[in-house]
Amino acid sequence: MILGILATLLLAGLSLVTIGALGGGFTVGGPGSPGRACTVPSLSGTVVNVTLTNMGGPMMGGGGGPMSGGAMGLQADQATVAHGAVSFLVTNRGSITHEMVVLPLPESQLVGTRPIGGDAKIEETGTLGEASNTCAEGAGQGIVPGGASWVSITLKPGRYELLCNLPGHYAAGMYTQLTVT
Numbered sequence: 001m002i003l004g005i006l007a008t009l010l011l012a013g014l015s016l017v018t019i020g021a022l023g024g025g026f027t028v029g030g031p032g033s034p035g036r037a038c039t040v041p042s043l044s045g046t047v048v049n050v051t052l053t054n055m056g057g058p059m060m061g062g063g064g065g066p067m068s069g070g071a072m073g074l075q076a077d078q079a080t081v082a083h084g085a086v087s088f089l090v091t092n093r094g095s096i097t098h099e100m101v102v103l104p105l106p107e108s109q110l111v112g113t114r115p116i117g118g119d120a121k122i123e124e125t126g127t128l129g130e131a132s133n134t135c136a137e138g139a140g141q142g143i144v145p146g147g148a149s150w151v152s153i154t155l156k157p158g159r160y161e162l163l164c165n166l167p168g169h170y171a172a173g174m175y176t177q178l179t180v181t
């Protein structure tokens with residue numbers, strides 16, 4: 001019994017050493033997720049974890065194409081953060097490629113109500129940051145299923161909208177509000 005406890009403590013100690021050896025970085029995705037594992041560096045400021053999802057889609061026999069993901073979602077683990085340095089760690093838990101864009105939300109506008117253009121996208125002029133680079137920071141070709149991307153920006157107090165602007169995805173529900181105090 002006591003030996004068992006000692007063995008448990010020893011294993012716990014080894015786990016801590018292993019975590020420490022990664023030097024502040026960590027891995028998301030990988031085994032059990034449909035895509036690839038990304039090693040994420042230490043991120044500055046307040047870290048907001050954003051999850052991108054979709055039901056259906058090509059892996060569920062939805063027929064493929066960017067508009068076939070079914071109902072989609074974008075969730076942040078915090079609705080309100082303090083102003084200053086904010087990092088977004090964006091993980092794609094869906095079955096198709098997604099991204100995350102940060103836009104200011106005008107005083108008079110409700111989240112999710114931006115006009116959608118003929119290209120099935122919203123106007124993203126004035127974007128403050130974007131995470132769409134699989135296993136890397138910033139803008140890229142989109143985050144593949146199971147992958148992650150991150151971006152660090154400085155935010156003033158105000159209302160912001162986090163959204164995915166791949167064609168059809170905003171209309172399918174990929175947006176959420178972030179309030180900065």
Ligand SMILES: [Cu+2]
Pocket residue numbers: 052072097098099164165166169174
């Ligand atoms: Cu999307």
